[in-house]
Amino acid sequence: MMRFARGAGTASAARRAAAAAVACCVAAVLAGCGGGSTPAPAPTPPKVPGQASGPDLSGVTLPNFTMPLVTGGVSMPNPKLTPGAVATTDTTEICVLPDHLPSTTIPPATQQAVYTEYGITNPVDQPKYDIDYLVPVLLGGATTIANMWPAAFKGTGFFEKVQLDHILRDMVCRRTLSLRTAQQDLENNWYATWLKYVVATGRA
Numbered sequence: 636m637m638r639f640a641r642g643a644g645t646a647s648a649a650r651r652a653a654a655a656a657v658a659c660c661v662a663a664v665l666a667g668c669g670g671g672s673t674p675a676p677a678p679t680p681p682k683v684p685g686q687a688s689g690p691d692l693s694g695v696t697l698p699n700f701t702m703p704l705v706t707g708g709v710s711m712p713n714p715k716l717t718p719g720a721v722a723t724t725d726t727t728e729i730c731v732l733p734d735h736l737p738s739t740t741i742p743p744a745t746q747q748a749v750y751t752e753y754g755i756t757n758p759v760d761q762p763k764y765d766i767d768y769l770v771p772v773l774l775g776g777a778t779t780i781a782n783m784w785p786a787a788f789k790g791t792g793f794f795e796k797v798q799l800d801h802i803l804r805d806m807v808c809r810r811t812l813s814l815r816t817a818q819q820d821l822e823n824n825w826y827a828t829w830l831k832y833v834v835a836t837g838r839a
Contacts (some may be wrong), residue, residue: 707790709826712769716752717784719769719822720777724815729775730808739772741783749783761785765793770821771800774807775814791826799829802838 723729746766755761764785770776786793803821806812812832820828832838 708787709790710764710785710787710792710796711826712784713753716781717769718781719818720779720782721770721775721818722772722777723775724818725775726807726810726814729773729804729814732773734773739768739778741766741778745780745783749780749785752780753785755785763788767793767796769825770818771804773804774800774817774821776818791829795829795833796825798838799825799833802832803828806832 749766750756750761750764755764764787766783767786768776768778769782769784772778776782786796788794799821803812803817807814807817820831
């Protein structure tokens with residue numbers, strides 16, 4: 636009987652030691668994941684093709700957020716060629732428009748004129764872009780070449796711009812953002828506007 640008692644006591648001690656070891660491991664993991672660790676630095680804005688750095692964000696006020704990881708550069712319009720153009724600043728007028736307007740389709744000849752301005756004359760390269768409105772028609776943008784640019788499919792470009800356009804129109808028509816502010820933000824820097832209203836708000 637004494638041997639059995641000692642065996643039981645030894646097993647109980649072993650279980651207590653194992654439990655203590657597990658507790659130590661859990662504590663170590665929690666300590667490693669706690670607030671004392673330093674978060675990884677946010678990646679810098681991706682470069683713009685043809686430039687040595689990312690888009691110029693000087694003077695742009697953005698909330699604190701983590702920059703998304705993007706493969707490829709940022710497609711930006713040349714402000715000398717595409718300053719943007721507005722046809723209306725009437726919020727009521729643009730908010731009664733249907734989501735899809737046939738008048739927003741850009742004629743092939745106009746598209747070629749934009750490609751020529753931007754020096755994208757090789758037919759092999761043109762399918763890598765879509766001629767887009769800097770200020771979309773559904774946000775009061777004009778259908779003139781001054782408001783058109785070749786937005787690249789690769790990297791941060793055409794798809795992010797379309798996403799931004801939809802979100803801005805929703806905000807404008809809900810009266811949480813003025814139409815003129817949305818138009819000016821797009822004309823000044825669509826990429827910074829995307830970071831501000833899409834990425835920083837968790838919509839990306």
